Amino acid sequence: MAFQVLAINPGSTSTKVAWFHDDEEQWRETVRHDPDELAHFEAIADQFEFRLATIERAAFSHGSSFDKLSAVVGRGGLVDPIPGGTFAVDDTLLKRLRVGKPWEHASNLGGIIADAIARPRHIPAFIVDPVAVDEMNDIARITGFPELPKVSLAHALNIKATVRRAAKDLGREWNKLNVVVAHIGGGSTVCAHCQGRMVDLNSGNDFGPFSPERAGGLPAGDLARLCFSGKYSEKDLLRRLVGNGGMKAYLGTSDVREVKKRIESGDEEAKLVYEAMAYHFSKEIAAQAIAMSGDVDAILITGGVAYDSDFVALLQTRIQWIAPVLVYPGEDEMKALAEGALRVLRGEEQAQNYEQRVAGGGGRHDA
Structure with a gap:
């Protein structure tokens, strides 16, 4: 049986839409939104009709009818801690997505819009592996400061999809592998993925290596x-830590390609910061191997920076003694979303119930 799936990924200033016929992408569109236009909305949730209309226009321009869909899948957002997987969008999950706490995020609109398209057509709506996926071992939450436990916020969608890709390449079952996954982009997640679970991770806004625009652990x-000190307001300092930290704080840019050009022209500071970032990522990858007692089948490098072969080579020099290094550049979020929906439609896995998984303790585990 053939399936048609619409994938929706709302970002802060863009809406990405892709239409899939089974595993084949039929079309994809990224609509950029003028920040001034979005500024008219008091809350992100108020953008619902505006974003929905954007998606309707995109589908119409490609000659696609929502009435032919088998399912709609949206990018999951900030919800309560849950395990990884595909979740059915029901009234309980909708209510949580609309809350927008601990802070508002455009990705919450993904599930809301998916439901709005799917419900009147009596087809399922899903979210897949949101950033709030929490499968950490309890021992990994302890920080030494009880008021500030480690929280699981990660690039779960790409991490899970990358593990599945690696398992296929290795001829193994994805939930039987022990791998360290390093998602390296503007932000980062370095994760110990042990037999189907993200048992520990650096939570890139607060721990671990600095990245192109985040300060990491300090x-x-x-x-x-x-x-x-009185030098910064809370808002200004948080922006320094996430957005204007890391490589950008040292070199004035978060574009690794620009940094590479500066290195080629003899900029020694750029070279030092670039190599320091690779050094710190290498240390974090080695640290995450400890979560699996060194029993690591492979190290997976993914995210935008993984396109940089020089950076990957710097990592390999320091970490290849741990396990073989496999590289999966970029992050195809649209394909990962569609794949999550298709696994349910094909009966390969069952859609999870949000209320039951949260009430049952989410994805939390003892060590």
């Missing part, structure tokens, strides 16, 4: 003193 005492 000296706690000095950061505390900086908070009370």
Whole structure:
């Protein structure tokens, strides 16, 4: 039986839409939104009708009818901690997506819009592997400061999809592999993925290596003193940590390609920061191997920076003693979303119920 799936991925200033006939992508469109136009909406949730109309126009322009769909899948957003997988969008999940806490995020609109298209057509709507996926071992949550446990916020969609790709390449079952996955982009997630679960990770906004635009883990005492120095407001400092930190804070750009050009022209500072970023990622990859007691089948490098063969080579020099290194550049979120929906439609896995998984403790496990 053939299936047609619409995948929706709302970003802060864009809406990505893709139509799939089984595993084959029929068309894809990324609609860029003028920030000034979005500024008229008081809350992200208020953008619902605007974004829905954008998707309707995209489908119409490609001659596609929603009435032919088998399912609609949206990018999952900030919800309560849940295990990985494909979740059916029902009234309980819709209510949670509309809350937009602990902060608002455009990805929450993915499931809301998917339901709006699917419900009147009596077809399922799904979200897949949202950033709130939490499968960490409890031992990994302990930080040494009880008020500040480690929280699981990660690039779960791409991590899970990359593990499945690697398993296929290795001829193994994806939930029997032990791998370290390093998603390296503007932000980062370095994750110990042990037999189907993300048992530990660096939670890139707060821990681990600096990335092109995020500061990563910092000296706690000095950061505390900086908070009370009067130099920054809370908003300004948070923006320095996430958005204007990392490579950008040193070099004024988060574009690794620009940094490479500066290195080629003899910029020694650019070379040092670039190599330092690879050094810190290597350390985090080695640290995540500890979560699996060193029993690692492979190390998977993914995300936008994985296109940079020089950076990957710097990583390999330091980490290849742990396990073979496999490289999967970029992150095809639209395909990953469609694949999650198709697995349910084909009966390969069952759609999970949000309320039951949250009430049952989500994805949390003892070590």
